[in-house]
Ligand SMILES: [Zn+2]
């Protein structure tokens with residue numbers, strides 16, 4: 183039996199219950215969860231903005247220790263420390279074969295006629311994002327983990343598992359921010375702060391953080407923003423133009439999941455600029471942009487999990503951390519036990535924390 187926080191229904195608190203985690207088969211790896219970040223994506227499902235058909239174990243930003251491995255696993259062994267990544271890949275679809283494993287359309291999972299990885303009294307539980315880290319144990323696929331050094335703090339490792347890879351990767355991999363460029367990042371939460379750090383590492387000369395909360399703009403400066411725009415004080419697009427000689431920025435990022443912020447990210451671009459939407463805009467909401475502005479070679483694109491090749495990217499991000507170029511300890515503003523998962527979501531909704539991390543015993 184494994185202790186887990188169970189998602190039962192939309193808008194209801196998660197409940198701490200005992201569940202069954204299957205033994206690893208094939209290329210599966212059983213991991214004892216050490217830390218799990220509390221990522222905004224989970225909240226979208228709790229609030230019903232994205233569908234979740236069954237009772238489920240949420241959580242997808244985690245690190246832990248390998249407990250057992252399936253017979254085909256060669257990459258890790260019990261005792262190894264790993265980061266879990268939801269970008270689990272098959273290794274042979276056309277996306278995987280062209281270096282875009284984060285878009286894999288054949289993600290390995292157990293079949294409908296096999297024992298489910300997670301269950302309770304024989305009833306299958308959905309393993310969110312192939313991770314399900316709000317539980318003492320995670321049953322993962324070998325292609326969904328990366329081995330890390332044992333001296334890396336688990337909380338830091340967990341953040342790399344989603345938020346850091348998503349934000350830093352959006353800047354470095356998806357948008358390919360260039361040295362000397364100008365950047366605006368909408369939203370100074372965990373993802374936005376990571377995008378800001380990615381832009382700083384890439385050598386952007388001006389990095390404008392946009393948020394509605396003044397103290398988050400102050401935090402953004404500590405992570406590399408050169409300027410802050412308080413969107414509660416007036417049109418953020420106008421404020422960004424004022425900071426860029428009336429031109430707008432080369433790169434903008436939407437790191438909240440708001441239709442209006444995506445439209446502002448587009449409007450804040452200079453000619454030839456690129457807007458990258460990272461946030462999860464609720465299903466059913468359309469982003470509207472003026473069609474004539476394509477004449478100025480403005481571009482808008484999505485970014486999924488920082489366009490990662492995570493087995494390559496995550497070790498690089500760890501190296502940036504060790505060099506002091508990627509601030510991760512500072513991103514963890516609160517730690518809590520699993521029993522306080524609902525309080526962690528309340529913290530997130532109130533905008534008081536950059537990142538809560540659930541620490542397991
Ligand atoms: Zn996430």
Ligand SMILES: [Zn+2]
Nearest residue numbers: 272275278286
């Ligand atoms: Zn694939």
